[in-house]
Amino acid sequence: MKVRVTVKYLSALRDRAGTANEVFVMPAGSVLRDLTARIEKERGISLPDPYVMIVLNGKGIRQHSRRLDTGLSDGDTLLLLPPVSGG
Amino acid sequence: MKEFKGAYMGKILRVDLTKKASRTEDLKGEDLKLLLGGRGLGAKIYYDEIGPDVDPFDERNKVIFMTGPLTGVRLPSTTKFQLATKSPETGRYLCSNCGGDFGPQLKRAGYDGLIVEGSSDDWTSIIIKDGDVSFIDASSWKGFNSDITLQRLKDSIGDARAGCMSIGPAAERLVRISFINVDNRAFGRGGAGGVLGAKRLKGIAVKGSGRVPVADPERVNQIWKEAVKDLRTSRANHTKYGTPQYIEAINEFGCMPTRNFQTTFFERIEGVDAHTMKKRYYVKNFHCFNCPVGCGMVCEVKEGPFAGARARTEYETVALLGPNCGVDDFGAIVAGNQLCDEMGIDTMSGGNLVGLTMELFERGLITKEHTDGIEAKFGSGEAMVGLLRLIAERRGIGDLLAEGARGVMKKHPEWAPYIMAVKGLPYAAYDPRGFYGNALTYGTSSRGACHNVGGWTIRAELQSGDYDRWALEGKGKLVKQIQDNRAYVDSLGICTVVRGSMDFRDHPASDVMEAVTGYGFTPDLMNIGTRIYNLERLILSREGVKRKDDQLPPRTVNEKVPSGPSKGKFLTREMYNLMLDEYYEERGWDSDGVPKEETVKRLKLHTLLS
Structure with a gap:
């Protein structure tokens, strides 16, 4: 059983990744940390990075937190983008 | 003023258009x-001088321009x-915040603020060169767009580096969403351009030859280098x-205003x-004054039906x-x-009113007869x-829309x-159903x-990971904190984009x-922000604002998001009021949103306003 996760690179992260979005097929039981490791290897975006924000299924993830151990599910969406600030 | 060794010029210039005089x-x-x-002192002067009975277009209304201690200082x-x-x-x-060269030039001319009062019989413009204040006949400028008027002002003062502000034809027609163009930045929201229009003031130019003093020039120079x-x-x-x-x-987060906020995700x-x-x-x-970032993106259309824009x-x-x-x-x-800039209207209220018109058209509530023949469909x-x-131009349904959301509703x-x-001010470009805290933002903002x-x-x-964006708890405290931070930053005279660097x-x-x-100042900055926000609420309370005015429009609290990443998310009036209760509690306001006496005393507002 594999899980398919859509990764979207927004704004300047698209420039760094060289693509707008892609699908990663991960082994069953994979966690978010496994996916970010693949992104680092294949796209050269290493984490933690204070100038990168990650959002899994609509929720922001602190890059030093245990939430990087969150299990991935088929159909998940991960956003990578620069930190947001308003006004 | 002896406690300050820099930053402030120590004077306010007051210009009376009726008497064509200044002091x-x-x-x-x-x-x-x-x-x-900045915003803090502007609110106090408003409290002292503009009563609840004054109509916006009444000559008793005033326009108070106020710089902050950092305005014009050599920092980013x-x-x-x-x-x-x-x-x-x-x-x-209304409080409003703007960049450009005008604020720094006003300080170089020797003033921390400028108050415009009264009204002129004929169209005029104000020219300020250091201590000299003069009025020029602007009757031949009537109808000029705001950009051309800026150029005329620079020509009149004889210096391309002068700070200038102008209004466009919309403000002359008292369109209630008119802005003030300031060196191609803007006092955008709230229709302040219309106040100048009612006063028959087409523009103001200022040029100063002085410098803004600082207490420790060497340290300021070091901070400049580090911040850049x-x-x-x-x-x-x-x-x-x-x-x-x-x-x-914002689209991927599921809070993009789409087709008059009917949904929160735009497919294209x-x-x-x-x-x-x-x-x-x-x-x-x-780039605005002293800005190493230059976040303004000048764009031009090279082909197609809008080529040249x-x-x-x-x-x-x-x-x-x-x-x-x-x-x-x-x-x-x-x-x-471009059309908004030249005619002089706020793109945000403009975009809202056009979205509203398109929905009314698609629902058959208005027809081409109202829209001057325009097929007003979304897209x-x-x-x-x-x-x-x-x-x-106040033509067709535009004459009604020019009265703003409040006029349309009436x-x-x-x-x-x-x-x-x-409170009559249309939404900014975020749908609160994507971030519940944003609902409180809109409901409790001092200006709508x-x-x-x-x-x-x-x-x-x-981003912080501390909040669930679709939860209610904690949002009252969060919104208060962000509002207070912004209130003090708005009073400093720097742009919010660079505040983190300092x-x-x-x-x-x-x-x-x-x-x-x-x-x-530093240990007290957040407390000052709290004081400013409460001062503004006291003004609003005096103008009749209560809990009922902090409520959101029906769509936000009645309808589920129909599509996109926030699909199915919703707020109810009851959910919103739970957040509002927490917010009032955090603020020290009563259940109707009025600051309690002990809050007023704790913040020393009773002495400030007596």
Whole structure:
């Protein structure tokens, strides 16, 4: 059983990744940390990075937190983008 | 003023248009210690001088321009100054914040603030050269767009580096969403341009030959170098893409205003995102005074029906003239933006009113007879630009729309389900159903549904990891904190984009204020922000604002999001009021939203306002 996760690179992260979005097929039981490791290897975006924000299924993830151990599910969406600030 | 060794010029210039006269007044050091300047001091002068019975277009209304202690100092983006007046759009207190050269030049001319009062019999403009104040006949400028008027002002004062502000034809017609163009930045929201129009004041030019003193020049120079170095990295994306960099993100978060806030996700976002802008429309960066970031993106349309259009596009404009009108053509947005700039109307209220008109048209509640023949359907760039022109020229339904959301609501209360505004000010470009804190932002902002004054929660709700954006608990405390931070930053005279580089956060620890002013402001900055926000609420309470006025439009609290990442999310009036209760509690306000006596005393507002 594999899980398919859509990764979207927004704004300047698209420039760094060289693509707008892609699908990663991960082994069953994979966690978010496994996916970010693949992104680092294949796209050269290493984490933690204070100038990168990650959002899994609509929720922001602190890059030093245990939430990087969150299990991935088929159909998940991960956003990578620069930190947001308003006004 | 002896407690300050720099930053303040110590004087306010008061100009009376009725008498064509001017005089200066001394600033009080005690007021500055409690309110900093800028937005804080502007609110105090408004409280003292503009009563609840004054109509926005009454000659008794005044326009108070106030710089902050950092305005004009050699630090990054010390460009900002503030405005306070009675808003034609909301009928209540308005504060507004703007960049450009005007604020720094006003200080170099020797003034911390400028108060314009009375009204002129004929069209006039004010010219300020250091201590000399004169009035010029501007009757032949009537009808000039705001950009041409800026040029005339520079010609009149004889210096291209002068700070200038102007109004366009819309303000002459008392359109209630008229802006003031300040060196191609704007006092955008609330319709302050209309106040100048009612006073028959076409523009103001200022040029100073002095310098803004600082307490410790060596340390200020060091802070400048450190901040610029930080901004090269921390704001690199602002330099590259400007605020339109957030178009994609806000859409992916599921809070993009789409087709008059009917949903929160725009399916054709690639037509209007920052990559499309940069690839096909970008011309150059626009820098405000002393700004190393240059987040303004000057864009030009090179081909197609809008070829030749040119404007400086921002996130809010793109979102509200684009997805909120169903428009996926960036060229049409540039054209709409240019028309708003030249005619002199706010792109945000404009985008809201056009979105409203398109929904009314599609529902059959209005027809081509109302729209001067325009097929006002969502998705049409031509219709969006055409409807903006109707508003600016007060033609057809544009005459009603020019009265703003409040005027539309008054004449057609049956359209309430489609009018997206709080206290008469239309929504900013975020749908609160994507971030519940943003609902409180709109409900409790001092000037209506504004994301800046009201507190931009998206960063905290998403990025910090401390909040669930679709939870209610904790949002009252969060929104209060962001509002208070913004209130003090707005009183400093710097741009919010650079504030992090000088540590103007919730718990500032830097010595910037001490180096500039020589006074120990830093530990009290958040408390000053709290005081300012409560002062503004006292003004609003005096103008009749209560809990009922802090409520949101029906669509936000009645309808589930029908599509996109926030599909199925909803707020109810009961859910919203739970957040509002927590917010009032955090503020020390009673259950009707009025500051309690002990809150007023704790913040020393009773002595300040007596």
